[in-house]
Amino acid sequence: MARLAELEETRGTRVDVGEEKILLVRVGDTVHAYQATCPHAGGPLEAGAILGGRILCPWHKGNFRVSDGALCEPPALDSLARYPVRVEDGEVYVSPEKQPTPVSRKAADARTFVIVGAGAAGAAAASALREFGFGGRVVLVGHEPRAPYDRTSLSKFVLSGEMPPEEVPPLRPPGFYTAHGIERLKARVKRLDVKARSVELEDGRRLTYDAALVAPGGEPKRLKVPGEELEGVSVLRTLEDAERLLAQAPPGARAVILGNSFIGMEAASALRGRKVDVTVVAPNAIPFAKQFGEEVGRLFKTLHERNGVVFRSGTKAARLEGRGRVEAVVLESGERLAADVVLVGTGVRPATGFIEGLALREDGGLPVDAHLRAAEGLYAAGDVAAFPLRGDPVRIEHWRVAQEHARLAARNMLGGQERYAGVPFFWTYHYSKRFEYLGHATQWDAVRVVGDLEGLTFVVLLVKEGHVAAAIACDRERATAGLLERMRSPVPVDEALHLLQSLG
Numbered sequence: 299m300a301r302l303a304e305l306e307e308t309r310g311t312r313v314d315v316g317e318e319k320i321l322l323v324r325v326g327d328t329v330h331a332y333q334a335t336c337p338h339a340g341g342p343l344e345a346g347a348i349l350g351g352r353i354l355c356p357w358h359k360g361n362f363r364v365s366d367g368a369l370c371e372p373p374a375l376d377s378l379a380r381y382p383v384r385v386e387d388g389e390v391y392v393s394p395e396k397q398p399t400p401v402s403r404k405a406a407d408a409r410t411f412v413i414v415g416a417g418a419a420g421a422a423a424a425s426a427l428r429e430f431g432f433g434g435r436v437v438l439v440g441h442e443p444r445a446p447y448d449r450t451s452l453s454k455f456v457l458s459g460e461m462p463p464e465e466v467p468p469l470r471p472p473g474f475y476t477a478h479g480i481e482r483l484k485a486r487v488k489r490l491d492v493k494a495r496s497v498e499l500e501d502g503r504r505l506t507y508d509a510a511l512v513a514p515g516g517e518p519k520r521l522k523v524p525g526e527e528l529e530g531v532s533v534l535r536t537l538e539d540a541e542r543l544l545a546q547a548p549p550g551a552r553a554v555i556l557g558n559s560f561i562g563m564e565a566a567s568a569l570r571g572r573k574v575d576v577t578v579v580a581p582n583a584i585p586f587a588k589q590f591g592e593e594v595g596r597l598f599k600t601l602h603e604r605n606g607v608v609f610r611s612g613t614k615a616a617r618l619e620g621r622g623r624v625e626a627v628v629l630e631s632g633e634r635l636a637a638d639v640v641l642v643g644t645g646v647r648p649a650t651g652f653i654e655g656l657a658l659r660e661d662g663g664l665p666v667d668a669h670l671r672a673a674e675g676l677y678a679a680g681d682v683a684a685f686p687l688r689g690d691p692v693r694i695e696h697w698r699v700a701q702e703h704a705r706l707a708a709r710n711m712l713g714g715q716e717r718y719a720g721v722p723f724f725w726t727y728h729y730s731k732r733f734e735y736l737g738h739a740t741q742w743d744a745v746r747v748v749g750d751l752e753g754l755t756f757v758v759l760l761v762k763e764g765h766v767a768a769a770i771a772c773d774r775e776r777a778t779a780g781l782l783e784r785m786r787s788p789v790p791v792d793e794a795l796h797l798l799q800s801l802g
């Protein structure tokens with residue numbers, strides 16, 4: 299099968315046993331055998347890294363415990379399948395028969411836990427509660443008719459035509475919620491009374507809870523300009539939004555995107571993939587400069603321009619014109635842009651208006667402590683949670699962070715006292731290139747570039763007081779998997795550079 303001496307300890311080795319793709323992981327003279335692809339999206343785990351006792355997926359940075367394959371951090375929501383393996387005389391032998399998956403025993407429990415929001419965080423929290431052995435009632439409330447699905451696919455793959463809408467993957471397999479006794483209520487929340495520990499739904503139903511998780515995500519910010527109600531003006535938050543945009547923007551159509559946010563720019567890339575004419579209107583000249591710095595921001599703008607996107611910077615929409623359906627966008631500068639469809643990508647606001655009994659931040663965020671607790675019995679996750687990161691309260695609107703929050707909140711709803719100690723991560727997709735962002739930086743005093751920016755094979759380190767505050771990368775997925783794990787504690791820039799070199 300394989301020789302022990304040939305197996306590295308800093309990365310897994312893939313072998314095929316019959317039809318099974320298996321990852322061999324060496325720890326000294328011991329070998330573990332797991333499925334070779336990440337349960338989240340099939341990422342090749344042999345292309346990732348092994349560091350800090352974890353197997354790190356190169357694609358979306360899900361990670362698993364080396365010793366038993368248990369899930370440590372999402373976006374995967376399941377542990378790795380295991381296979382029997384033995385070492386004899388330096389030879390490694392693996393059986394293709396999967397070992398049974400350990401199942402947590404669920405003790406009878408009279409408590410009710412309510413999860414408000416059936417998105418990334420909601421699905422992760424509901425799954426985690428059962429994974430951690432909770433035997434009480436779990437109610438997942440969300441207003442969309444379908445089960446929670448991978449919303450990140452909409453701007454990356456659906457608008458480009460690479461993924462048909464009906465193939466957008468659900469976050470859990472069919473039948474999962476029923477099999478695990480998770481109640482899904484298709485409803486909108488009218489009011490959450492913190493003091494009374496009750497949730498009132500718009501259809502009149504009322505739930506009382508012993509613990510609740512607030513994870514409804516964000517609501518798109520309104521334009522507040524004349525004509526925004528016209529047909530053909532859309533946001534991109536749901537699968538229905540994506541289907542409508544596909545129908546309204548066939549090849550050759552004229553699309554105007556208002557805002558150069560991540561959603562807006564990913565949509566620009568996707569629409570150009572179907573030969574839609576795209577103009578991006580934004581008050582700031584360089585996309586992502588606030589998050590990535592101006593040098594990397596200019597790289598993105600140039601990449602889009604090379605692919606045919608036209609920018610109108612330093613201005614906003616003053617009004618939208620049309621007779622029932624949008625026909626043009628008139629800018630504050632006076633310019634008139636013909637439009638068959640308008641996508642509003644000017645950001646979101648936390649959907650927290652239903653909460654009564656707690657003070658919200660000015661931006662609508664819900665303050666929580668390091669345990670993600672907003673009040674006794676109430677937790678928050680994802681876009682709505684203003685949580686302490688390196689001492690400062692921040693809101694981070696990233697898919698993976700929402701899922702990390704959800705799993706942590708689930709443990710603490712069950713009596714744990716765990717603190718958020720993760721490293722924020724997200725990725726963005728433009729013209730078949732994946733760009734990754736590790737950490738969270740609002741300020742930095744130096745920038746170190748490793749690799750070739752123009753060639754789109756690089757890691758850019760944003761450095762604060764000699765340590766890595768954040769990193770942006772393209773086409774360096776194994777290296778960034780290792781760097782993300784190392785960034786759990788402060789990383790001097792020289793150590794980061796050495797680690798990147800060693801991981802290739």
